[in-house]
Amino acid sequence: MTSQVINIERRKYATGLFWQPVAGGQNARVLARNLSKFIPGHTGKYFMEYRSMVGVGGRAMGHRRRMPSAAAEVMEAFADYNSFLAAFAVRQGFYIVAARNGIIIQDRLIPDEASAKEVYEQFAGLPDWGRIVAPGHWDIPRSEEGVISETVSGEARYYLAPISKLGGIVFSAVIIIALFIGIFYVFREPIMNMTKARRIAAIDAEAAEAKREEQRRKMEERDTMLTAARIVPAIAPARVVMPYDNIPDLVQRAEQCHEAMVSLMQIIPGWTQVDVECGDGYATAHLHRRFGVITDVYTIVADRMHGVEITENSDSDLTLVLELDELPGQSRMSEQDVETAVRNINSAFQRMGHAAAVRRSVETVRGGGTTAVDVVLVSAASAMQPREFVEIFADYDGAVLSSVRWNAASRKWNYEVKIYVKQP
Numbered sequence: 001m002t003s004q005v006i007n008i009e010r011r012k013y014a015t016g017l018f019w020q021p022v023a024g025g026q027n028a029r030v031l032a033r034n035l036s037k038f039i040p041g042h043t044g045k046y047f048m049e050y051r052s053m054v055g056v057g058g059r060a061m062g063h064r065r066r067m068p069s070a071a072a073e074v075m076e077a078f079a080d081y082n083s084f085l086a087a088f089a090v091r092q093g094f095y096i097v098a099a100r101n102g103i104i105i106q107d108r109l110i111p112d113e114a115s116a117k118e119v120y121e122q123f124a125g126l127p128d129w130g131r132i133v134a135p136g137h138w139d140i141p142r143s144e145e146g147v148i149s150e151t152v153s154g155e156a157r158y159y160l161a162p163i164s165k166l167g168g169i170v171f172s173a174v175i176i177i178a179l180f181i182g183i184f185y186v187f188r189e190p191i192m193n194m195t196k197a198r199r200i201a202a203i204d205a206e207a208a209e210a211k212r213e214e215q216r217r218k219m220e221e222r223d224t225m226l227t228a229a230r231i232v233p234a235i236a237p238a239r240v241v242m243p244y245d246n247i248p249d250l251v252q253r254a255e256q257c258h259e260a261m262v263s264l265m266q267i268i269p270g271w272t273q274v275d276v277e278c279g280d281g282y283a284t285a286h287l288h289r290r291f292g293v294i295t296d297v298y299t300i301v302a303d304r305m306h307g308v309e310i311t312e313n314s315d316s317d318l319t320l321v322l323e324l325d326e327l328p329g330q331s332r333m334s335e336q337d338v339e340t341a342v343r344n345i346n347s348a349f350q351r352m353g354h355a356a357a358v359r360r361s362v363e364t365v366r367g368g369g370t371t372a373v374d375v376v377l378v379s380a381a382s383a384m385q386p387r388e389f390v391e392i393f394a395d396y397d398g399a400v401l402s403s404v405r406w407n408a409a410s411r412k413w414n415y416e417v418k419i420y421v422k423q424p
Contacts, residue, residue: 003062004109006070006090008152013070014063014160015095017048017055019104020362028054032163034372035362037424046160048072053104057160068156070148071097071107077151078131086133087120088148094135095148098123100379105357125355127381127410240367244420248327250399254386256324257283257404264308264320265406268292268300271318277405281324289316332397334421338374341396341421345378348392356380374424378417381410389415 004016018038022028032047035056039045044059050072057063074097078084085098090109094116098106106123110116117138124132124140133146257278264276264285270292276285287297297318301308311319334341338360349356357379365371382389386404393399398420405414 002109002111003092004057005062005067006092006095006109006148008070008090009149009154011154011156012064012067013073013152013156014046014057014061014067015070015097015107015109016061017057017069017071017104017107019053019055019071019107021103022049022052022054023364026364029163030370031362031364032056034364034370036163038360038362045163047163048158048160050075050158051102055104055107056163063160065162066159069107069158069160070095070152071104072158073152073156075099075104076157077153081130083129084131084133085120085123085129086131086146086151087116087135087138088133088146088151089135090148094120096120096123100126100357105359105379122355123357125381126357126379127407127412127414240365240371242331242365242371243363243373244333244398245331246329247332247398247400247420248329250390250393250401251387252327253401254390254404256327257401258386260322260324261285261404261406263305264322266300266304268297271297273408275405275407277403278324279403281326283322283324285320287318287320289318294318332420333423334396334398334419336396336421337424338376338421341376341419345376345393345419349380352392354380354382374421376419376421378419379415380417381412381414383412385413386415389413390417393417393419 004014005012006015007013018035020031020035022031028049029047032045032054035054036045036047036058039056039058039061041058041060046057046059046063046065046067048055048069050069055069055071074086078086078099081099082102083100085106086096088095092109093111094113095109096106096116096119097104097108106119108119110119120134120138120140132140132143134140134143136145260283261276261278264283265273268287270290271287272290274286274288277283294312294315298310301310301320305320305322307322309321311321313319336344342358342360346356346358349358357377359377361375361377363373363375365373380389386401390399390401396419400418400420402416402418404416406412407414
């Protein structure tokens with residue numbers, strides 16, 4: 001496998017980490033252990049906790065303990081940007097790092113320039129990048145040229161640590177044993193005298209305890225004859241509900257989102273629609289004032305948009321909120337494994353000439369322990385309406401339309417799709 005290590009000012013940095021958001025209250029080391037199955041090699045796995053994410057790497061990729069992460073350092077340098085896409089020329093090839101909504105979605109060293117530019121252009125096709133950095137000779141629109149040594153400060157604060165605690169436990173055990181041996185050597189004479197006295201006292205105590213034990217045994221035999229045995233029924237453990245046990249029909253979900261968004265996109269004189277979004281349980285529309293008045297919005301919503309609530313962010317900024325009905329669901333899961341699904345979905349978008357970010361991930365389920373569920377996450381911008389777009393995933397039973405967003409500036413639909421695939 002290609003080494004995922006770059007040099008910045010004579011210091012080695014880890015790249016190619018597998019990043020995953022950490023849910024509130026979730027143990028980062030436990031999540032890293034679940035994610036480590038995606039990393040080559042059987043031993044030597046490392047992880048790093050950064051902000052609300054955990055990144056996992058391994059010795060097979062060239063990573064070592066206490067090695068800093070290049071992606072974390074670039075995130076610190078670009079802290080003013082919620083989303084960015086950057087490519088840097090380094091001695092080992094080209095390093096590409098990207099973040100969306102504060103989450104690292106790409107962290108990869110590619111030795112070959114043609115392959116690196118192809119991967120970069122796929123991500124560049126997605127909308128709403130806050131900052132774009134690329135080598136000058138790539139001629140990427142709206143990009144600026146950056147130098148990795150000028151971007152990374154060199155004062156690394158985030159390092160890889162071993163996922164397994166075995167080494168630390170063994171070391172601690174050795175120290176404790178050595179400490180006890182030293183104490184015994186210094187106080188061996190008083191300890192031996194104390195032990196001898198205790199053995200004599202123990203012999204007398206054992207004889208007295210034997211008599212008391214015989215009396216207790218006779219009393220227990222009598223109580224057993226007089227008391228009926230009670231049988232306590234076993235309590236069956238609660239069944240863990242998996243996220244793919246209640247998935248609504250994908251087409252029905254797309255039509256629900258489309259109808260709700262069209263309802264919220266009705267024209268209100270004097271107000272401009274910034275974007276409209278359909279998420280989990282709600283659809284929202286964001287409005288900015290041009291010359292209208294707030295009372296006009298309340299009047300039109302009451303007449304034409306039944307069930308819609310209004311949130312006043314300011315006197316010129318409003319949000320319309322529509323609660324969605326819960327759709328019936330059933331247990332669904334795609335029969336393909338995660339790697340096959342990623343490859344086939346990428347191929348489907350390539351045949352269509354559409355850019356898409358397709359990546360594998362893990363969803364953690366709690367209840368009676370912790371279970372990791374393999375999923376495929378797809379992000380794409382398209383001119384296709386929801387009903388047409390979901391046809392791309394017609395062969396995937398475990399597909400969920402997580403969110404749909406219409407952006408008035410780009411006049412495109414932005415889709416987030418999650419697919420539950422066959423579990424190992």
